[in-house]
Amino acid sequence: MERIVSLSKGVMEPLLGKLTNLMGAEYANMSVVRQRVSFLKHELCAMNAVLDKMDLVDDLDPSAKDWMGQVREMAYDIDDCVGDFMAQIGDISAEQGFVLKVTRYLRTLWARREIAVQIKELKARAIEVSERRLRYMVSDDKGSSSSLVSDNIQLAIDPRVMAHYQGAALLVGIDAQRAELTNLLMDSEDKLKVVSIVGLGGVGKTTLAKIVYDDIKGDFDCKVFVSVSQQPDLRSLLSGIHVQLGIEENSHSSEINVLIDCIKKKLTNKRYIILIDDLWDQPAWDIIRCAFPENNKRCRVMITTRLKDVACWACCNCYHNIYSMQPLNYAEARILFFNRVFGSENDHTSHFELEKVTTEILKKCGGLPLAITAVANILATCPARLSDWMNINNSMSLQFATNPSLEGMKQILGMSYKHLPRHLRPCLLFLGLYPEDWVVERDVLIHEWIAEGLVSDIHLGQLCLENVAKKYFNELVNRNLLQPVRTEHGEVLSCKVHDIMLDLILTKCAENDFITVAHNYEDIERLHQYKVRRLSLRLRDGGTTLERIPETISESLAHVRSLAWFKISAYTPNLSLFKYLRVLIIYAGTGDTVDLTAISVLFQLRYLRVSTPEDARVGFPNKIRELVNLETFHIHGDKTSVIPSDIFLLPRLLHLMVPHEARLPKGIGKMKALHTLCGFKFSLKDIESLAELTNLRILKLCYIANFDIGTAGVDALVSSLEKLINLKYLAVDGRTGRNGPLWIKDEDNRLHALSDPPTHIEVLKLEYWMLYRIPNWIGVLMCLRCLTLHVNMMPAEDVYLLGRLPSLVELHLFVVHIPVDKIVEVGAGLFPVLEILQIENEHGNAMTFLRSETGSMPKLQQLFLLLPRGEWRGTTPVGMEHLLSLKGMYAIWNRSSGQCLREARAAFSKAIDLHPGHPSFTILYCPLVSNGYLFATFGSPLV
Incomplete structure (x- = not known):
């Protein structure tokens, strides 16, 4: 073994x-x-x-x-x-x-x-x-030494990886397939059509399907993208479709037939497109298919699958096509390979001695993009030496080229694991706790790594453990072992693992007793054979209720260090068995009750995360002061939980995150070690106590409809901000009530008088905090990357103040009063790194407020503007042709008339035709709020 x-x-x-x-x-x-x-x-x-x-x-x-x-x-x-x-x-x-x-x-x-x-x-x-x-003379010098394993890691994401997942690299050889698949889906056939994309694992089925889905989804009323695992939980899958369709919460149910009926009702009179990724068996499709009504509105369903039999069967009851996806030819494979290794196909020309071995490597990859990228990632991390390339080539099996299989792909991906620095291997294997297609947030993952002791202090230097863990995460992304899902400004904020890579991870976990996965009670019964160190419980209802854990199994569970628990089951073990537990992750299902009363005896517990639907309930012990090692307390979803009143006595607690509706226990000012504080109903006294939390890095506050912060609260909050010198993220949000959003009334412009702002702040979101104008102190925030503000007015000098910020990449502004004839010229050099700009005004004249000059906003990619509520004035952004990096224009609609929408679409289409880059144009629908103020939350594209 x-x-x-x-x-x-x-x-x-x-x-x-x-x-x-x-x-x-x-x-x-x-x-x-x-x-x-x-x-x-x-x-x-x-x-x-x-x-x-x-x-x-x-x-x-x-x-x-x-x-x-x-x-x-x-x-x-x-x-x-x-x-x-x-x-x-x-x-x-x-x-x-x-x-x-x-x-x-x-x-x-x-x-x-x-x-x-x-x-x-x-x-x-x-x-x-x-x-x-x-x-027994166990030797440490047998075998060949790998020269490609390096402990060097970098803090930033490799831009080649970002290009890869934004389509620039994977579009190699895919343009013709993209056009052909689009034609199949967008023909004039009124009847429901199913298109099955079938091909080998790693050939790029999901990439192609997602690109086409993103291209055409704007032409449909409803759109859904769901992934199906090899062991699908159909209730969760159908509930996920509910969420994407915006079906009301009270229509959720644990009964599959009820879930299907709700989906059918929603889609009955709508033109919809559904993408079902990675379908494995016929029975799953037989159930899912019942949710999609035939309504003669040119509805479309796409399926990706590795199994041709499933593809044929899936389409047999409706108008259908089977699209076979083929591997890349040699020329296409070569471009992809060199793009990943050197950043460009042409950058390898000085290494002509590599041509022969490259040909052999690509032949063994069988034209599969996943295999090509895996090998290229290894070679991209080392100097371009012929000896290293030959070593990689010699370790690859030629059999895969002639007979591609899952095991062959795992053998190639296994090379990526084998050449991974030793400190990154357990971090990668830790992902085996999560099910297939699970999206994992970066910050969640790195806190789990730290709690498990997987982040080594030998890499600290001038960094804290969290930054070291981010370096680990970025290195795994750079090696394409983690796939980016959500990205912002060059940072990957969430990820998932390709299903073939996950198979490899689980194989390695089983070989090394690193993680054990239990799907049923029979799996639990087998745990007595060895000491379980990490356990992923994915139990389903059914079978005999487990009244008592056998003693042999109890002894095995006592050594579990990390427990990931997906859905509550009748035969789930009691938490008190897990004596040495450090990491506890619980994702509850609809209607579940999570009993955490036993956690108070888990002395070693360092990390607790519970995520629930709103109808699930979490029960805590009255006291948790014995959890002296707890570093992260994160509850998401449940609105009724009563947080233990002695939580402020936990000496090592760094991250405290709970729902906005939870009440903050007394004594918050005593939690001196806190780095993160999110959520809570808070009182004036709580706001005053914030000043004592000088180690805070992240602060997210929400005021709700039954509490008005008042003048005293504004004074206390501003006074506290002056003392939070380590703050990097500040968000103050208002919950919308029956009478609209609750505004913070800063009538004395107290925030303008902030004398000593937290200069290291990177994200500042003050939603529904009405400011008279942009505070001058914002001009000293050299690290500020993202800014959200409401202002009453915005003179030209305030525009220039923001434009000189060197790090600002995302700006959201709502300006109440903009004179109709007001124009501010944005000259060259202003907003040097801005990528996203959203500017709104109730009357819709924000479009003509800023005039872009040559050289201004050179990196702007997305521009969001609010359409007027009255008649269309026929104007489009002035100087738009100077925004050379612009990729997308978005017009936000709330109360505009149909005539206004038609005129706006025509005017913007004409302006975009004149733009040298021909950016896309989309009209977004926003749900109404009573006072007309819309900000930073958009609905679906409007057809």
Whole structure:
């Protein structure tokens, strides 16, 4: 069985730090324990040095692999022992008085003896493991050493990767297929048509389908894009369709037939397009298909599948086409390969000696873009040396070229894993906790990595752990092991894993006992065979209710460090079994009740995230003060939860995020360590307490319809902002009530008088905070990337103030009063990096407010404008032809007449025809609010 060295090191390096702490002066009176701990530390350091050498060896003999497995399990057990020690003994402070020290010593005497015995046993075990290596001559220098593994990581996303996922690279060889598929879907046939795209895994089916879907979806009233996994949860899938169609929350149900009926009702008189990605079997389609009515409105359904039989069957009951997607030819494959390795096909010309080996590599990739990109990613991270390219070529199997298969693709992707730096391997495998097609937020993932101890402090330098984790994340994206989903300004904010890569991850997890996945109670029963370290529960209802976990299984679960729990089941284990749990992730289903009353005994817990639909409920214990290691408390969805009142006593809590409707416990000012605070109903006293949270980086506040912040609240908030010197993200949002949004009344222009703003702030969103004009202090925010403001007026000098901000890439402005004849010229050099501009005015004359001159806004890609509520004045943005990077124009409609819409479309179409880049044009519909103010939230494109 293959054992991966870095998976041992994932626990080894944090453990060595803990052992060092146990040897400190505060434990000086525990001499025997300290001696044994010292021995363990030195023994593990020696083993760690051997592991470092073994990590560079490609092929190890079985005895070496077995020895590494023993080291890994021993390291986990020592880590658990240290956890027990800290739970029973606790932190010892040198400042404690004599009486308190004696009392504490007597109270913990038995625990100390018990720990001493455990450490003695672990010492003997360490000696035996070391002797076994010598006895069987386990070698660390057999096999070939990989020269491509590098520990170098970079903070930024590689722009070639962004181009890849924005279509620039994958459009190689796809233009003809794109046009052909578009013609199939957009013909004049009124009857419902299903087009099945069939092809090998990794051939680019989803990429092609998504590009065409994005091209044509604006011509449909309703559009849905859903992914189907190999083991689909049809209730969740249909509920996801509900969400995308905007079906009211009260129509949600756990019954499949009710979900289908609601979808059919919504689509009955609509022209719709549905993209169903990665369909695996006929029964799933048989159920999904029932939701799509035939209404003779030229509706279309696209399906992607690897299985031709499924494609044929899926289309047999309606007007259909089967579109077979073929691999790239050699010329196309060559362009894609060199674009990824060198950034351009032509940039490799100085390396003519690579041509022959390139031909052999591409032949072995079989023309599949996923395989080509995987190999190119490895070579892109190293110098262009013939020897390295030959090593890659020699390790590839020629069989895949003539007989492409899932296993062959996994073998090629396995090379990407094999050449991954050792500190990144456990981070990648951690994604195995999540189901297929799951979208994972970057910041969520990096907090989970940190809580699990997967982020090494050897890369800290001048960075904090979160920035190191972001570097890890970006490196996995740069190597195309994670696929970007949501991006902003060159940053990837969420990702998913290709299903073939996920198969490989789960294979590696199983080989190394890294993650165990349980789909049913039978899977749980098998857990007694070994110690489970990470568990992903994806249990479905049905079967016999589990009344009691067998003792053998309980012992296995006791060692789980991370638990990801998807939907609550009748036979889900009790949380109190997970003694060493560090990371708890729960995604509840519709109507679920999440019982968290047992978490108060989980001393090791560092990360808690619970995400629920609005009709699910979460039950907390009354007290959680024993969770002294908790760093992240994140509750999303449930509106009725009562947050434990003693949460402010948690000394290590860094991230506190709860729904806006939750009430903030008293004592928020005592949470000095907080980096993130989001949500809560807050009072004036809470606002005043914010000034004490000087370590805050992210602050998101929401005021709701039953609370008016008032003048005193504005004063307190502004005063607090002056003290939050580390703040990087500030959002103050208003919830819309029956009478429209709730505005912050800053009648005395208190925010303008802010004397010492947080100069490191990168995102500032003040929605429904009406300002008289742009505050002057915004001009000193050199790091500001995203700005959202409402202002009463905007003179030219305020435009110039914003235009000189060097980092501003996204600007959303609502200007109440703009004179009809007012024009501000935006000259060259202003808004140098701005990519997105949204400017609104109730009367619609924001379109002519700014005149773009040559050289202004050189990077602007998207421009959003609000159509007038009255008649169309026939104007379009002045100087639009100077915005050379413009890719998309969006006109926002709320109360405009039909005549206004027709005239606007004609005028904008003419203006776009004159633009050198011919950007796209879309009219977006916004739901109405009573006072007409619309901001930063758009609905579906209007046909």
